[in-house]
Amino acid sequence: MIDLNDGNMHYAFYSGCCFQGADARFFEILGDVFDKVDVKLHIIAEAVCCGAGVIEERSELTSLSINARNMAAAEKMGLPFYTPCSTCFNVISNVQKRLREDTQLFDQVNEILAVDNIEYKGECKITHTLWMLAQDVGLQKLAERVTHPLNGLRVASYYGCHTRNPSDIQNYESSDNPTSLEDILKVLGVDIVDYDTRDECCGYHLTWPNNELSMKMTGSVLQGAQKQDVDLMVTSCPLCFKNLDGVQPKALAATGQDFRLPVLFLPELVGLACGMSPKEMKLDWHTVPVQVRL
Amino acid sequence: MSEKIIPTREKILANIRIQRFTPDKDRTPYFDNFKVEVETGMTVLEALRLIKNQQDSSLTFRAFCRSAICGSCTVRVNADPVLACSTQLLPIIKDFGKASVTITPMSNLPILRDLVVDIDPVIEKLAKMHPYLMKNKERIPKTLEQESLMSQKELTQFGQLTDCILCGACFSTCSAVKVDKTYAGPLSFAKAYRFSIDPRDSFRGMRIQASMDQGLWSCVQCRKCIKVCPKDIRPADSIRDMRRIAIDDGIHDTPGSRRAKAYTDDVEKFGQVNKPMLPVIVNGTKGWAAIEAAEVGLKKHGLEVTRQVCKLPGQSGSAKVYSKIREIEKKGK
Numbered sequence: 001m002i003d004l005n006d007g008n009m010h011y012a013f014y015s016g017c018c019f020q021g022a023d024a025r026f027f028e029i030l031g032d033v034f035d036k037v038d039v040k041l042h043i044i045a046e047a048v049c050c051g052a053g054v055i056e057e058r059s060e061l062t063s064l065s066i067n068a069r070n071m072a073a074a075e076k077m078g079l080p081f082y083t084p085c086s087t088c089f090n091v092i093s094n095v096q097k098r099l100r101e102d103t104q105l106f107d108q109v110n111e112i113l114a115v116d117n118i119e120y121k122g123e124c125k126i127t128h129t130l131w132m133l134a135q136d137v138g139l140q141k142l143a144e145r146v147t148h149p150l151n152g153l154r155v156a157s158y159y160g161c162h163t164r165n166p167s168d169i170q171n172y173e174s175s176d177n178p179t180s181l182e183d184i185l186k187v188l189g190v191d192i193v194d195y196d197t198r199d200e201c202c203g204y205h206l207t208w209p210n211n212e213l214s215m216k217m218t219g220s221v222l223q224g225a226q227k228q229d230v231d232l233m234v235t236s237c238p239l240c241f242k243n244l245d246g247v248q249p250k251a252l253a254a255t256g257q258d259f260r261l262p263v264l265f266l267p268e269l270v271g272l273a274c275g276m277s278p279k280e281m282k283l284d285w286h287t288v289p290v291q292v293r294l
Numbered sequence: 295m296s297e298k299i300i301p302t303r304e305k306i307l308a309n310i311r312i313q314r315f316t317p318d319k320d321r322t323p324y325f326d327n328f329k330v331e332v333e334t335g336m337t338v339l340e341a342l343r344l345i346k347n348q349q350d351s352s353l354t355f356r357a358f359c360r361s362a363i364c365g366s367c368t369v370r371v372n373a374d375p376v377l378a379c380s381t382q383l384l385p386i387i388k389d390f391g392k393a394s395v396t397i398t399p400m401s402n403l404p405i406l407r408d409l410v411v412d413i414d415p416v417i418e419k420l421a422k423m424h425p426y427l428m429k430n431k432e433r434i435p436k437t438l439e440q441e442s443l444m445s446q447k448e449l450t451q452f453g454q455l456t457d458c459i460l461c462g463a464c465f466s467t468c469s470a471v472k473v474d475k476t477y478a479g480p481l482s483f484a485k486a487y488r489f490s491i492d493p494r495d496s497f498r499g500m501r502i503q504a505s506m507d508q509g510l511w512s513c514v515q516c517r518k519c520i521k522v523c524p525k526d527i528r529p530a531d532s533i534r535d536m537r538r539i540a541i542d543d544g545i546h547d548t549p550g551s552r553r554a555k556a557y558t559d560d561v562e563k564f565g566q567v568n569k570p571m572l573p574v575i576v577n578g579t580k581g582w583a584a585i586e587a588a589e590v591g592l593k594k595h596g597l598e599v600t601r602q603v604c605k606l607p608g609q610s611g612s613a614k615v616y617s618k619i620r621e622i623e624k625k626g627k
Binding site: 048053058115209220 | 372374386389470472528534538548558560569577609619
């Protein structure tokens with residue numbers, strides 16, 4: 001049993017399937033980072049992959065049903081649904097919206113879920129790192145937990161697409177002019193630097209169907225940030241991270257550029273500012289070496 | 295008794311920053327600033343007309359119906375494409391928290407002058423999609439006296455899509471168009487899909503081919519087109535739908551179709567995608583190089599190398615859901 005009154009905030013944790021292979025370390029560090037701000041994650045054991053919207057290219061009903069089942073599993077735990085992955089957030093929030101709007105579809109999906117003895121009620125609150133930190137934990141508490149402010153660090157903030165588009169995918173903040181990421185970063189002490197390509201897509205979801213275009217998109221985003229002479233980029237999306245850091249050398253070669261720009265996944269920077277060491281964050285796993293003066 | 299509602303009228307003196315450019319005269323685009331008293335309800339188009347009438351008659355923009363139906367007045371306000379005639383300025387000023395907005399022409403298209411772009415590239419791509427009905431003889435009656443009836447259910451499949459006014463907002467914001475000038479752009483796929491599933495039509499195969507020729511699997515699903523569409527037609531969803539009918543009609547041998555099949559089947563089998571093997575599943579034997587490179591990286595960090603993902607605990611329940619859906623979809627066919 002989860003003791004909800006232990007002074008911590010509890011979330012049903014949907015990890016998504018982006019934490020495979022070398023990215024498994026994110027799965028490990030997330031819990032440690034969120035410990036610092038009194039957040040406890042409880043894995044949704046019954047969950048399966050959201051299908052990243054790709055399953056909809058075969059069967060929309062399948063995508064709707066398995067994701068309603070994912071949410072139903074969180075509802076059973078009585079906890080808000082948290083995912084660190086922007087694409088999971090997008091796909092699952094979209095399913096919730098579709099089912100809330102269409103009662104016939106809602107009933108059909110629940111008839112399907114009955115084979116697994118589970119019911120989707122449509123009540124579950126879905127959130128992402130951005131709003132969990134900026135709104136649930138709150139900037140004030142986050143500020144109290146920052147022991148190693150990253151003053152003077154010039155940072156390009158990057159949301160990626162799937163927590164922003166379309167506008168009705170979330171109602172936590174404006175999607176044309178979101179500020180949650182910058183709000184969090186300011187609390188960590190860094191200087192936010194404006195750059196041209198902040199709203200561009202990183203191209204991750206073209207990795208398999210059209211790698212050439214994917215690399216051009218990644219290269220373009222990085223170039224915009226590099227032009228402003230930033231120390232590093234920080235993204236709130238683990239899939240954007242895979243492209244911006246993981247295949248950065250390839251993306252830059254494909255776009256005729258020759259530089260290296262360190263990229264961090266938002267929870268990593270939060271961890272560092274809250275006193276965790278680069279070693280604990282496993283920063284040496286990055287493709288592009290990260291050196292942060294603490 | 296209901297209370298009388300008195301609308302609040304606000305006024306803000308705002309700076310309207312507009313991109314100017316006359317090819318052959320200006321070397322690069324530049325910005326002009328105009329001070330405008332923005333009132334509650336004032337649209338972007340009204341502000342542009344006010345500036346043209348009172349401050350600079352050379353300001354050039356395109357507009358016609360003022361009713362969000364002709365699709366000619368698309369411009370970008372603070373980088374987001376909008377219909378100038380149906381977008382109010384004050385909410386944008388409030389959203390961005392400063393009394394200044396920047397108006398630029400649509401991107402991804404050549405500028406003719408100031409805010410006017412050449413939309414011919416959009417129309418040329420659309421024309422290749424056969425955006426019209428090709429008679430389905432089994433469905434359309436032989437004589438003109440008989441009507442070609444359609445059920446409500448058939449109509450709902452594509453009804454919303456017929457609202458597209460070709461304003462080009464989706465084309466302007468499209469991530470794929472930005473890096474691939476041969477890519478058709480969202481609205482062309484939405485139109486192609488709209489006609490392909492119309493029961494009165496017989497040209498679906500040709501449109502699937504035309505879609506593949508113009509980059510059906512190059513859409514990155516950034517979902518920006520859904521956000522900016524003033525008619526809420528959800529082009530990115532149409533692209534997914536177009537991919538689905540392409541696969542249904544036998545297009546299995548593209549990286550995109552293989553990915554769709556892999557994701558769908560893997561989630562049933564394992565509860566997650568078999569990412570370690572995805573390069574080979576999608577790209578055939580040339581994918582081995584990517585797998586080997588990834589494995590070198592894993593070994594470097596002392597991680598176990600695996601070529602098969604494990605079954606997640608949720609897999610068995612989800613597999614039941616899969617088989618139920620298969621039953622339903624079989625019945626539907």
